[in-house]
Amino acid sequence: MAPPLIIANWKMNKTVTEAVHALDTLRARTDLLQAVDVVVAPSATALDRAAQIVAGSRIALAAQNCHWEAAGAYTGEISVPQLADVGCAYGLVGHSERRQAFGETNDQVRRKTAALLAAGLTPILCVGETFPERRAGKTEHVVAEQVSVALQGVSGSQVARLIMAYEPVWAIGTGKTATPVEAASVHRFLRRLIAHDHGEHAATSVRILYGGSVSPDTVEGLLAEPDINGALVGGASLNVQTLLAILERAAGAKERGAGPGRSSGLASSFSPTTSTSSRSSA
Numbered sequence: 382m383a384p385p386l387i388i389a390n391w392k393m394n395k396t397v398t399e400a401v402h403a404l405d406t407l408r409a410r411t412d413l414l415q416a417v418d419v420v421v422a423p424s425a426t427a428l429d430r431a432a433q434i435v436a437g438s439r440i441a442l443a444a445q446n447c448h449w450e451a452a453g454a455y456t457g458e459i460s461v462p463q464l465a466d467v468g469c470a471y472g473l474v475g476h477s478e479r480r481q482a483f484g485e486t487n488d489q490v491r492r493k494t495a496a497l498l499a500a501g502l503t504p505i506l507c508v509g510e511t512f513p514e515r516r517a518g519k520t521e522h523v524v525a526e527q528v529s530v531a532l533q534g535v536s537g538s539q540v541a542r543l544i545m546a547y548e549p550v551w552a553i554g555t556g557k558t559a560t561p562v563e564a565a566s567v568h569r570f571l572r573r574l575i576a577h578d579h580g581e582h583a584a585t586s587v588r589i590l591y592g593g594s595v596s597p598d599t600v601e602g603l604l605a606e607p608d609i610n611g612a613l614v615g616g617a618s619l620n621v622q623t624l625l626a627i628l629e630r631a632a633g634a635k636e637r638g639a640g641p642g643r644s645s646g647l648a649s650s651f652s653p654t655t656s657t658s659s660r661s662s663a
């Protein structure tokens with residue numbers, strides 16, 4: 382069983398000095414880093430120094446955004462090869478802040494996902510519904526559309542290795558966390574969707590994280606759900622002591638739980654009417 386995965390998204394916060402201090406503190410906790418997989422997404426300005434700090438540790442780095450072209454006249458953008466060059470192994474795609482504040486579309490998310498995969502980086506595909514969408518009963522439809530478009534043309538074996546994050550928009554940065562039951566229900570739906578579109582192996586192997594105001598108080602309950610394999614943490618990860626508290630709780634939470642690799646038997650119960658794509662080959 383894979384350890385829980387905690388991804389810290391620092392968004393547009395921290396100077397290089399502040400990022401270095403937090404990573405130095407995190408790196409020193411080798412006990413926690415044995416028990417929990419940790420990925421940090423600093424600002425692009427800190428990536429180069431961050432890579433030097435985490436070298437030789439179990440901390441990996443993620444980019445918060447990328448462009449789908451490898452190079453060219455795209456002022457202000459950063460390409461995936463450039464991110465790989467500074468030591469990123471992961472890349473966030475489809476974060477709701479990028480969708481909402483910068484108009485990122487499902488099709489752009491698809492192109493970014495493909496660019497990351499082509500360069501050997503692991504996409505962290507974020508999906509989630511707004512509160513009006515949830516109230517209207519459209520959660521499954523919205524996340525199915527986001528996932529299906531993003532993963533068009535992606536093979537089952539590639540899906541098996543990527544990371545998905547269910548992040549209800551109404552929970553991000555609001556202090557409102559989805560309950561473990563609410564989150565797990567969407568995670569199960571996502572696994573059924575993956576099983577239908579990309580096969581059982583992909584569905585049981587893909588790591589699906591929850592994100593949205595996760596804190597030391599809420600992380601244990603969320604990770605107790607077998608279908609929640611970790612957490613994407615924004616605000617609470619900015620204080621390194623709070624992040625360490627989350628890692629401590631996560632390390633304990635999954636000792637008894639299930640995780641990727643177990644048999645879900647999910648494909649049979651999926652209703653394909655919600656899916657917008659056809660199955661791609663593994």
Ligand code: PEP
Binds near residue numbers: 593614
């Ligand atoms: C995020 O940035 O993906 C996130 C979940 O933020 P927060 O934890 O602050 O809600």
